Amino acid sequence: GDSVTQMEGPVTLSEEAFLTINCTYTATGYPSLFWYVQYPGEGLQLLLKATKADDKGSNKGFEATYRKETTSFHLEKGSVQVSDSAVYFCVLLYGNNRLAFGKGNQVVVIP
Amino acid sequence: NAGVTQTPKFQVLKTGQSMTLQCAQDMNHEYMSWYRQDPGMGLRLIHYSVGAGITDQGEVPNGYNVSRSTTEDFPLRLLSAAPSQTSVYFCASRNGASGLYEQYFGPGTRLTVT
16 A cells, blocks of 8 residues: 655754655555654644655755655755754655555754 | 644543543634554554544544544544553644645644553
8 A cells, every 4th residue: 555664763963964864655646745743742743745746845944855766755954953853754645635654753953 | 723622631541441532623624533643653544534424434443433523523432441542642634625735733642541
């Protein structure tokens, strides 16, 4: 079935470092792709989205490009802040309006 | 707008007890869903509703019941709690077709079953 795979393990980095979180997907059609963020003690919030191939979603300094040829939607930010510490989920929207969630990556930014 | 609200925030149950997790939204959204979040597993869909009076099962519906008598409310009932239902539960809502791309999540209910 349609699914997403995120890189394993938490990510720990220093403030102002470059962040990349890898996400690849498996889908039979042309899904829409999202990154959601979960701050400590809160529900998930939409961070950015891309609805077709080569679209670039961006928000709050984060970017992700929908790459059909590599079935990827990697999340990047050029200079992270302590306030970016959160769990990040790659999410795919497929038939019947269902969402498939990746396992999430904990990001810890150290001052 | 309060958005999506959930009560309680925390709950401890003994095996075999029943309870209802409450969810309400004030955005007049048609679609509402319940998810559970377990460590290292992302979110999994339990039940969802596309409008008042209409509900359907998600990936992991066993042990849970839902109903949708109003647009605003979508309670989740645990009929006989089991330790395997220890999890964090999130309610979410969105518009119909026009809001296809964004779900609004509540703050979650952390449930422990002993």
